[in-house]
Amino acid sequence: MNAAGPGRRADSRRNRQRLLDAAEEVIERDGAQASLEEIARRAGVGSATLHRHFPSRQALLNAVFHEGVERLCRRARELADGLAPRDALAVWLEELTTYTTTTRGLAMTLMSGPGGAIAVEDSCHGLIHDAAARLVTDAEKAEVLRAEVAPHELIALANAISLASEGDPGSARRLLALALGGVLKSPPAKV
Known part of the structure; x- marks a missing residue:
């Protein structure tokens, strides 16, 4: 069980960084009203993962x-x-x-x-x-x-x-x- 915990934390950090990288690209193109769905899609995660990391726009x-x-x-x-x-x-x-x-x-x-x-x-x-x-x-x-x-x-x-x-x-x-x-x-x- 302990082995899964650190793995999830590392995975969570990677997902967060992928979300930030995707958000930077999409926001640069579309501004502050950029599609959150598109950001999640570009990051390769679901919208639930996006909202888990960032509860609001x-x-x-x-x-x-x-x-x-x-x-x-x-x-x-x-x-x-x-x-x-x-x-x-x-x-x-x-x-x-x-x-x-x-x-x-x-x-x-x-x-x-x-x-x-x-x-x-x-x-x-x-x-x-x-x-x-x-x-x-x-x-x-x-x-x-x-x-x-x-x-x-x-x-x-x-x-x-x-x-x-x-x-x-x-x-x-x-x-x-x-x-x-x-x-x-x-x-x-x-x-």
């Missing part, structure tokens, strides 16, 4: 995008530690917008939140919110951001731009620059 999306989102969050910390608050926020929002523009399905995932099956703090949505919150707090303290701007609003703005510019990072950067003109205070004039 949101849980699957979170797993697919988690590594990239963690990189964005590390980048937010690096920028906060290395740049002036205004620049750190602007650069990170541009990187977030560019990444979500070119990573099909991520903007929709971030807009819909964690979805109950995932702890908020472990979800892509929660991680991005925490990264944005630090940058927003720093920018507010430095008085370079309008006081009424909240982190979730900037994330929604970045996501909306990403959805409007899907696949076109240049357009996304231009739209973000226009939008930031409305939320960041002008830098002091040089004399």
Whole structure:
């Protein structure tokens, strides 16, 4: 009986990885609303196996995008530690917008939140919110951001731009620059 346990765990890990690999391919092509049945079929498993590993679409999306989102969050910390608050926020929002523009399905995932099956703090949505919150707090303290701007609003703005510019990072950067003109205070004039 003990021999079957580790075998099943290894098989379970392989199935989970096959599901993630298939999901990445299908989501890249079809976005966040990709067919779960097709993902299971491509992975060579049944839909019950998919749902055993990922109890909801949101849980699957979170797993697919988690590594990239963690990189964005590390980048937010690096920028906060290395740049002036205004620049750190602007650069990170541009990187977030560019990444979500070119990573099909991520903007929709971030807009819909964690979805109950995932702890908020472990979800892509929660991680991005925490990264944005630090940058927003720093920018507010430095008085370079309008006081009424909240982190979730900037994330929604970045996501909306990403959805409007899907696949076109240049357009996304231009739209973000226009939008930031409305939320960041002008830098002091040089004399």
